[in-house]
Amino acid sequence: MKNIPPLTTLKCFEAAARLGSVTLAARELHVTHSAVSQQLSSLENTIGIALFVREARGLRLTEAGRLYALEIRTALHALSSATHQAQGRPEDDELVIATLASFAVHWLTPRLPDFRRHYPHYRVRLHTSLELQDLRQGFADIGIRMGRGHWPELTQKKLFSDELLVVAAPRFICGPHQPTPAQLVASPLLHSTDAPWAEWCAIAGIAPQALQSPALTANDSNVILAAAVAGHGIALERRSLVAGLLARGELVQLSPLTVPYPYPYWLVWQPRDSLSQKQLHFIDWIQEQVRRPW
Structure with a gap:
């Protein structure tokens, strides 16, 4: 491609146009004031267009400079994005x-x-x-x-398909007997945004109105599981996520009743x-x- 100024020149121009100052552009790019000034002069000479009006307080873009700066900023962003994408693609191994x-x-x-x-x-x-x-x-x-x-x-x-289990920390429910469904829904509940407690109530034969207001709601099951392990309440969570916690004794299943997970x-x-x-x-x-x- 012809008539493309050097990348360093364009980066200096974009920074100076955005910041309105050679000094600030030099500081951002970690170069000297004179280096930026030389790049700007070189760019104007190369393309034959006045891009700035030099004033006592700094630089002011001409209309041609303003439009050119918008296009260069877009082009530099595209170059950065393309480089990031190339770096992010998996290697063979x-x-x-x-x-x-x-x-x-x-x-x-x-x-x-x-x-x-x-x-x-x-x-x-x-x-x-x-x-x-x-x-x-x-x-x-x-x-x-x-x-x-x-x-x-x-x-x-x-x-695979999944299902939802009612779980809590072993110390959360005291006593030798498994709590009844009514006792469970009267306890502090930890709600994932996609956990259908109302469906579990229907399977358990309990009116959804018996559900307590959630002690905690989160859109990330990691948060809910961390709260459950810490003993903050009862969670209705996917078997795929709690199986390891159950095997290690960090959580216990409080009811044999499960709910099919729709996703x-x-x-x-x-x-x-x-x-x-x-x-x-x-x-x-x-x-x-x-x-x-x-």
């Missing part, structure tokens, strides 16, 4: 998995040593978020999502003619993990 933090902490991470034993040549990187991550950009090799499926432009394979887990990936070897290895491995007992 790196497996990047996008999923929910709660699933990563309580289900996936405890099992990853087994994956490493089978496939020690892969480096695993987890990218966690409460938001759906756009896998079409190639930042992750595979995603594990929770929902009803039918995400456009992605190949998806159901991993299964899915494997999702970019559609292509053939999957990479690392994708195939991970899919085979995680399906085998799902077949094992909780």
Whole structure:
């Protein structure tokens, strides 16, 4: 491409245009005042346009300079974004998995040593978020999502369905007997935003009006589980998240009654003619993990 000024020159121009000062631009870019001034003069000479009016108090953009600055700022942002995307794409020996933090902490991470034993040549990187991550950009090799499926432009394979259990810390409920459903709903309740306590009440034969106001509500199950383990109340949470806590005795199940969870887990990936070897290895491995007992 011709007629493109050097990147250093454009960065100096963008900073000076945004800050309205050569001094401030030099400070931001960690260069000298004279270096920025020379770059600005060079740019104006190169493109043959006056970009600034020099005034006693600093610089004032001409109208042509203002419009040019907007375009250059957009272009520099695009360059930065492209570089970030290139750096974020997985390398051949790196497996990047996008999923929910709660699933990563309580289900996936405890099992990853087994994956490493089978496939020690892969480096695993987890990218966690409460938001759906756009896998079409190639930042992750595979995603594990929770929902009803039918995400456009992605190949998806159901991993497993889940159910909700009533759990609390062992010290929260005292006495040798399991509490009745009425006693449970009269206790301090910890609410995930997607935990249907009303459905559990219907299964237990209790009017939803008997539910206490939640002691805590959170949109992240990690918060609810931390509060439950700390003994702050009773939670209705997914078996996939509490199975390990139950096995270690950090939580106990307070009722045999369970509620089907309406959102299964899915494997999702970019559609292509053939999957990479690392994708195939991970899919085979995680399906085998799902077949094992909780």
